[in-house]
Amino acid sequence: DGGITQSPKYLFRKEGQNVTLSCEQNLNHDAMYWYRQDPGQGLRLIYYSQIVNDFQKGDIAEGYSVSREKKESFPLTVTSAQKNPTAFYLCASSSGTSGTGEQFFGPGTRLTVL
Amino acid sequence: KNQVEQSPQSLIILEGKNCTLQCNYTVSPFSNLRWYKQDTGRGPVSLTIMTFSENTKSNGRYTATLDADTKQSSLHITASQLSDSASYICVVSDYDNAGNMLTFGGGTRLMVKP
Numbered sequence: 149d150g151g152i153t154q155s156p157k158y159l160f161r162k163e164g165q166n167v168t169l170s171c172e173q174n175l176n177h178d179a180m181y182w183y184r185q186d187p188g189q190g191l192r193l194i195y196y197s198q199i200v201n202d203f204q205k206g207d208i209a210e211g212y213s214v215s216r217e218k219k220e221s222f223p224l225t226v227t228s229a230q231k232n233p234t235a236f237y238l239c240a241s242s243s244g245t246s247g248t249g250e251q252f253f254g255p256g257t258r259l260t261v262l
Numbered sequence: 263k264n265q266v267e268q269s270p271q272s273l274i275i276l277e278g279k280n281c282t283l284q285c286n287y288t289v290s291p292f293s294n295l296r297w298y299k300q301d302t303g304r305g306p307v308s309l310t311i312m313t314f315s316e317n318t319k320s321n322g323r324y325t326a327t328l329d330a331d332t333k334q335s336s337l338h339i340t341a342s343q344l345s346d347s348a349s350y351i352c353v354v355s356d357y358d359n360a361g362n363m364l365t366f367g368g369g370t371r372l373m374v375k376p
Contacts (some may be wrong), residue, residue: 251364
């Protein structure tokens with residue numbers, strides 16, 4: 149069953165803690181992306197990776213970090229430096245490194261800071 | 263700055279009725295435009311994709327139109343069903359090969375009532 153998965157579905161964090169969101173895909177896609185979605189706003193790009201061991205900052209990278217050690221995995225760490233981390237986080241992947249191919253989205257992780 | 267504006271922000275219709283959602287964009291250079299459907303708490307799923315030369319594209323009860331001259335697109339839903347209740351997101355891609363290619367609209371939240 150091919151697709152893109154995210155875990156956990158819900159995550160609660162205390163202020164000052166780092167948390168890591170998982171994203172895995174078995175679509176053999178080269179490119180992977182992390183977005184943040186806030187109510188009533190469009191998705192905003194946090195980080196993206198076009199190839200293993202390489203990634204670039206998106207529009208709102210401050211307070212976040214990523215790694216791309218394997219083609220199928222692109223975990224996102226929300227650090228304590230992120231001032232307002234409560235949001236819905238979406239991971240996506242696409243086959244084209246130019247990014248004009250369709251992006252397939254995971255089911256999302258809802259992070260709540262207590 | 264690339265922008266995608268959607269209207270209305272929210273819409274309530276009765277089951278069986280038709281509706282049209284609007285999308286205006288200022289993305290340049292234009293590559294393609296997609297409409298995504300996002301159920302609450304889930305990741306977006308692509309409905310249609312349209313390139314510069316395409317004016318209309320259908321996917322079942324969903325029909326998207328594109329006017330590249332006025333930079334407007336619409337998504338028409340025919341004979342709405344309760345399962346159409348979701349957010350509909352307009353996404354425009356440009357030719358930037360650096361990897362950050364997509365501009366997302368804020369979405370239209372549609373509620374279909376029995």
